[in-house]
Amino acid sequence: MRQSERAGSMTRSTLRIVWLLTNSSDGGTALSRPYAHSRKNWRPGPTAAGRFERRGAPAPIANGADLEAAWHHPAATAVTRKRIIRVVLREVVAHVEGDQIHLLLHWQGGDHTRLTVRKNRRGQTRWSVEPETVELIRACARLMPDKAIAGLPNRAGKRTGRSNGWSQSRVRGFRNTHGIAVYRDGEWAERGEVTLTEAARMLNLSPAKVLRQIRAGIIPAQQYCKGAPWVIKRRNIEDSHLIEHAGPCLNASSNPEQKTFVFQ
Structure with missing residues (x-):
């Protein structure tokens, strides 16, 4: 035929x-x-x-x-x-300019329609996650292990490329695909950083009071997103002026077994 x-x-x-x-x-x-x-x-x-x-x-x-x-x-x-x-549809003419594709659709009967679509970058497919999620996992991989990372995008409503929830294995696979190194114990110390709990121990304060000092702007600290750990520079904690300004620790209870909840 x-x-x-x-x-x-x-x-x-x-x-x-x-x-x-x-x-x-x-x-x-x-x-x-x-x-x-x-x-x-x-x-x-x-x-x-x-x-x-x-x-x-x-x-x-x-x-x-x-x-x-x-x-x-x-x-x-x-x-x-x-x-x-x-x-x-009779014919489609495509012209690529930078990161955009200009399409000219020729319909039966002589009508024409012009469309402009964004060109996918290398490695980008319909299963790709949002750029904000990539940066979130990239930043948190330097702060905590994969199991702890999985909870952050789930609480933020971020899904995987296939609209699934995040788990330890999915975070690990995502890191390997994007070339993100795994978290190592001792990274904080190598960068001269301490957690909120370590800062509280160094200042002889409760973690809750250190958190109040951070939110008041007395102790400089950074938090990538809500729920992520606070990152505090050790040199700021060792500052004598900061130690004097922070004041002594006030225990919430006389019971030494009493634990303090710290909501970051």
Whole structure:
């Protein structure tokens, strides 16, 4: 079969689907029956979508409402819509400029439509996570292990590329894919940083009071996001002026077994 004959056969089959979706009395369920596409069981109706020539180019679809109804019909599948597009769309011209793709769509009948879409970067797919999530995991990988990292994006409502929740194994796989090193014990000390609990011990204060001092701006500290650990420079804690300004520790209870809850 020649290429023109194959194209004509495909177009006639698509017009047949349009007619079945818009004119069938059973709501389009005939498409699911084996004989729905058979030539001997198909009878074209009075609509323009059902009229085609047996030879040569098919007659154009004059009634646009039939095409729209076929596109949004509950029985229409992705395959059906692809075949409809092949009928109504004549040519697509693409031109790449930087990170954008300019498309010019030539429709049957002479109309044109211009579209501009953003070009995917290398390694970026529809399963990619948001850039904010990448930076969150990259920053937290220097502060805590994978098991602790998984809770931060979950609480922030950030999902994986496949809309799943984060777990230790998914964080580990994400790090390996993006070349992020695993957390090591002793990283804080190498950078000259201490946690809130360590700062409280150095200042002889309760963690809750150190947190109040941080929020008051007395103790310089940084927190990447809500729920992440506070990062305090050791040199700031060892400052004698800061130690005098912080004051002595006031225990909340005389019971030495009493523990203090610190909400970061």
